[in-house]
Amino acid sequence: MSMLPFLVTGLPRSRTAWWSVVASTPYSVCLHEPAKDCKTFEELKELWLSLPVYRGVSDSGLANQLGRILKEIEPRTLIVRRDPTEVIASFKRYWGTPIDDRSVARYIAKAAASLDEHADHPLVKSVRFEALNDYDTAQECFRWLMPGNPHPIREDLFHMKVNVKREYIAQAVARPHTGWHLH
Numbered sequence: 001m002s003m004l005p006f007l008v009t010g011l012p013r014s015r016t017a018w019w020s021v022v023a024s025t026p027y028s029v030c031l032h033e034p035a036k037d038c039k040t041f042e043e044l045k046e047l048w049l050s051l052p053v054y055r056g057v058s059d060s061g062l063a064n065q066l067g068r069i070l071k072e073i074e075p076r077t078l079i080v081r082r083d084p085t086e087v088i089a090s091f092k093r094y095w096g097t098p099i100d101d102r103s104v105a106r107y108i109a110k111a112a113a114s115l116d117e118h119a120d121h122p123l124v125k126s127v128r129f130e131a132l133n134d135y136d137t138a139q140e141c142f143r144w145l146m147p148g149n150p151h152p153i154r155e156d157l158f159h160m161k162v163n164v165k166r167e168y169i170a171q172a173v174a175r176p177h178t179g180w181h182l183h
Contacts, residue, residue, distance in 0.1 A: 005048060005073055006030075006145040008058040009066065010080035011111055013090040014129055018162040019078075020058040023142065025151040030056035032164070041065065045073060054146045063111035066118045074123060076145050079115050082129035084108045094163070 008019040008030070020032035029051050038044040048057055062069060069075065087108055092099060119126055125144045131137045135158055142153050 004054065004146070005075040006054060006056040007062070007069060007073075007075040007077040008056070008080065008145070009062050009077065010060055010115065010129070011063065011082050011084060011087045011108055012060045013087050013094065014060055014080040014082045015132060015162075016058040016060050016080070017164050018160070019080075020056075021160070021162050022138075022153045022157045023054075023056050023058065023145065025054075025149060027149050027151060028054035028056060028146055030058050033059045033061060035059050035061045035065075041068065041072075048073060054149055056145065060111070063114050066114050070118060070121055070123055076147075077118075077121070077124045078141050078145055079119065079124060079126045080129055080132065081115075081126050084112055086129075 006023070008016055008023065010016065017032055020030045023030035031047070034047055034057055035044055038047060044057075048055055057075075066077070070077065084105075088101075088104060091104065118124055125141065127137065127141050132141070135153070135155070138158060139153050142149075
């Protein structure tokens with residue numbers, strides 16, 4: 001069984017936390033949003049490729065780095081496609097306090113353009129956010145990411161909603177960071 005690296009990305013609020021849970025099996029580890037803890041691309045790459053099993057990252061914050069990731073790490077990549085207006089509405093509900101709509105919209109537009117730019121890459125598969133409500137579709141995406149992994153998506157996890165606590169994200173955003181992954 002070849003232990004290839006894999007990536008799940010998309011716009012924010014596109015089930016990356018859920019993917020990090022379901023894509024972690026006895027044969028795989030899927031890190032959620034490691035970019036926020038890495039000071040450089042090189043640090044992310046070292047962390048990602050050091051894992052001894054199927055090595056995955058599920059991080060919407062890496063959309064703007066997708067070209068470099070595909071070139072240097074060559075992961076099988078799943079892009080979860082979600083309508084940008086739905087992403088912004090979901091983010092507003094999640095965040096619960098007023099946000100800078102223009103800054104969020106600029107970031108979402110830039111990330112969406114990067115995802116579109118790499119959608120036809122041979123290592124990329126795209127799936128609509130809504131399609132992931134279908135177990136067979138989610139399972140097909142799982143198999144795309146980790147061909148040969150004998151574990152299917154667990155049925156009990158398929159029916160879960162996974163969110164990161166808002167307070168945790170607020171603390172992560174407040175910490176000093178180089179912001180390398182946003183460019």
